[in-house]
Amino acid sequence: MADTVPTLYDWCGGTDALHRLTEVFYDRVLADPLLEPVFRHMSPDHRDHVARWLGEVFGGPTDYTDELGGYPAMLRHHIGVGITEEQRSRWxxxxxxxxxxxxxxxxxxxxxAFVAYVEWGTRLARANSAPGATPPPDAPTPRWGWGEAPPYTG
Structure with a gap:
């Protein structure tokens, strides 16, 4: 059965869907008074990078690791930011x-599965961004799956 169950990446529509998601999402973020200050200076490539991260996490191409530095690069973006619980929850x-x-x-x-990853990832980002945090510097990029309930295709 494992060979017939699509990845989250394939199920959601792949690269195009994740780029649509990050476009819609970061438009919302930049209009949000709580999150806009955190993201106001994001690079023009930020949306693409997040889409590629999510793609890899959800079982798609390993572009983020291969081309952008994987987990260590993602970690560097969060160290010292001091994400609050309110910001994490809003995100x-x-x-x-x-x-x-x-x-x-x-x-x-x-x-x-999507919300489970978002909850896990944002809580980890909050912890890693705390002043004085010392997260492991070289963990692998996570690969997220369906968990307990694969998609119903009947």
């Missing part, structure tokens, strides 16, 4: 809303 809520607007699948199995 998670906005990306979930953005998934709807970007047309990502809305089946419960996909959304459960």
């Amino acid at each position: 998670a809520a906005l990306i979930a809303l953005s998934a709807d607007d970007a047309g990502l699948p809305d089946d419960p199995e996909f959304r459960s």
